[in-house]
Amino acid sequence: MPRVPVTMSRRDQILSEAARLFARHGFHGVSIDGIGAAVGVSGPALYRHFPSKEGLLAEMLVGISEHLLAGGQERAAAHTDPVDLLDALIAFHTDFALRQPELITVQDRDLANLPDDARRSVRGLQRAYVEIWVGALVRAGLADGEDAARVAAHAAFGLMNSTPRSATHTRADVAAGVLAAMTRAALHAHPA
Amino acid sequence: MPRVPVTMSRRDQILSEAARLFARHGFHGVSIDGIGAAVGVSGPALYRHFPSKEGLLAEMLVGISEHLLAGGQERAAAHTDPVDLLDALIAFHTDFALRQPELITVQDRDLANLPDDARRSVRGLQRAYVEIWVGALVRAGLADGEDAARVAAHAAFGLMNSTPRSATHTRADVAAGVLAAMTRAALHAHPA
DNA sequence: TCGCTACGTTAACGCTCATTCACGTTAGCG
DNA sequence: CGCTAACGTGAATGAGCGTTAACGTAGCGA
Numbered sequence: 001m002p003r004v005p006v007t008m009s010r011r012d013q014i015l016s017e018a019a020r021l022f023a024r025h026g027f028h029g030v031s032i033d034g035i036g037a038a039v040g041v042s043g044p045a046l047y048r049h050f051p052s053k054e055g056l057l058a059e060m061l062v063g064i065s066e067h068l069l070a071g072g073q074e075r076a077a078a079h080t081d082p083v084d085l086l087d088a089l090i091a092f093h094t095d096f097a098l099r100q101p102e103l104i105t106v107q108d109r110d111l112a113n114l115p116d117d118a119r120r121s122v123r124g125l126q127r128a129y130v131e132i133w134v135g136a137l138v139r140a141g142l143a144d145g146e147d148a149a150r151v152a153a154h155a156a157f158g159l160m161n162s163t164p165r166s167a168t169h170t171r172a173d174v175a176a177g178v179l180a181a182m183t184r185a186a187l188h189a190h191p192a
Numbered sequence: 193m194p195r196v197p198v199t200m201s202r203r204d205q206i207l208s209e210a211a212r213l214f215a216r217h218g219f220h221g222v223s224i225d226g227i228g229a230a231v232g233v234s235g236p237a238l239y240r241h242f243p244s245k246e247g248l249l250a251e252m253l254v255g256i257s258e259h260l261l262a263g264g265q266e267r268a269a270a271h272t273d274p275v276d277l278l279d280a281l282i283a284f285h286t287d288f289a290l291r292q293p294e295l296i297t298v299q300d301r302d303l304a305n306l307p308d309d310a311r312r313s314v315r316g317l318q319r320a321y322v323e324i325w326v327g328a329l330v331r332a333g334l335a336d337g338e339d340a341a342r343v344a345a346h347a348a349f350g351l352m353n354s355t356p357r358s359a360t361h362t363r364a365d366v367a368a369g370v371l372a373a374m375t376r377a378a379l380h381a382h383p384a
Numbered sequence: 385t386c387g388c389t390a391c392g393t394t395a396a397c398g399c400t401c402a403t404t405c406a407c408g409t410t411a412g413c414g
Numbered sequence: 415c416g417c418t419a420a421c422g423t424g425a426a427t428g429a430g431c432g433t434t435a436a437c438g439t440a441g442c443g444a
Binding site for chain 3: 415416417418419420421422423424425426427428429430431432433434435436437438439440441442443444
């Protein structure tokens with residue numbers, strides 16, 4: 001057997017099942033035994049893969065933040081026109097939100113349950129991601145200053161991240177269109 | 193002293209402080225002793241006012257849902273034109289979200305921690321509130337069917353409820369204008 | 385074959401925390 | 415004056431749970 005397993009290994013199963021459970025019941029509402037049971041092992045076996053329950057959460061949230069930031073940087077590098085960039089960002093983010101609603105849920109619900117240093121890391125990554133949006137909004141002339149751009153960016157996230165509450169019952173491609181169109185319209189709104 | 197206290201009584205202090213704490217740390221992240229300490233009494237004194245910690249949360253969430261539904265019904269009764277109704281709903285909801293960000297946070301984060309019957313009650317109230325929005329959207333011709341209207345309504349909630357993540361640092365009246373304009377634009381978007 | 389590493393297991397340990405108990409203290413009211 | 419209801423308190427109870435300990439086992443490299 002390989003030193004680095006080629007198949008999706010226990011570690012990833014745990015991360016995936018834990019995300020599902022955290023999304024449904026919240027970090028404190030899920031026990032170590034519960035996570036173990038979900039992947040077919042029981043209880044303290046998790047400590048062969050993660051240093052602690054908080055460490056598991058930390059890895060999950062850092063992973064999400066890094067993924068979002070990487071995707072954002074990729075788009076930022078590929079588009080010089082800020083409006084094109086915004087469209088690409090919207091497509092990227094709605095796609096992620098529709099594909100991984102549990103991760104979205106956990107990310108903005110259980111940030112408070114991270115140990116201090118991990119929370120700082122996640123906050124930093126999130127901030128960098130937000131700044132990509134803020135920069136695009138300002139350069140596109142769609143926001144009156146950085147503060148307004150930040151409010152608008154967070155509002156757009158809230159809109160796109162509404163997926164977990166509604167789109168579970170709706171076909172994903174339909175929801176994607178609706179959400180992208182609404183987000184685009186919201187960001188192009190001219191504040192009275 | 194009166195049988196029915198005229199001043200904001202211990203009971204309401206508890207609800208208010210508990211909301212603040214739940215919003216910051218999550219239901220399971222706050223202890224009974226913590227809530228007691230926040231209002232200047234300690235620990236089990238809460239049981240003179242609420243049957244249990246879950247009962248406290250239940251009263252809080254039911255109260256929010258009832259308030260929103262009542263406000264929605266009021267607006268629905270006052271406006272016959274669906275577009276006017278939507279504007280009134282947007283104003284009502286953004287105002288609430290900006291005035292009570294902790295309640296908004298708790299409402300959509302800790303629903304899962306309610307006992308079953310209370311959760312059913314809250315879900316029912318929420319559903320009724322959503323249906324007011326759905327009806328207005330359909331009658332206004334802004335949504336292609338009820339399913340799309342429901343997705344749009346939830347997206348609008350997500351947008352307006354983004355307040356707790358962003359508008360803490362921004363002047364409330366500014367944020368209110370931005371959010372209302374964005375929500376209006378989002379709901380009037382024509383899905384491609 | 386030997387031993388090391390990876391991965392599991394079950395049985396404690398210890399702490400937190402919701403809830404209950406037994407017991408005051410005040411204030412209105414007959 | 416006493417009775418009672420409202421409101422507190424600090425100590426005990428008991429469950430849940432994260433974490434550690436002690437112990438197995440299979441496979442790979444030397």
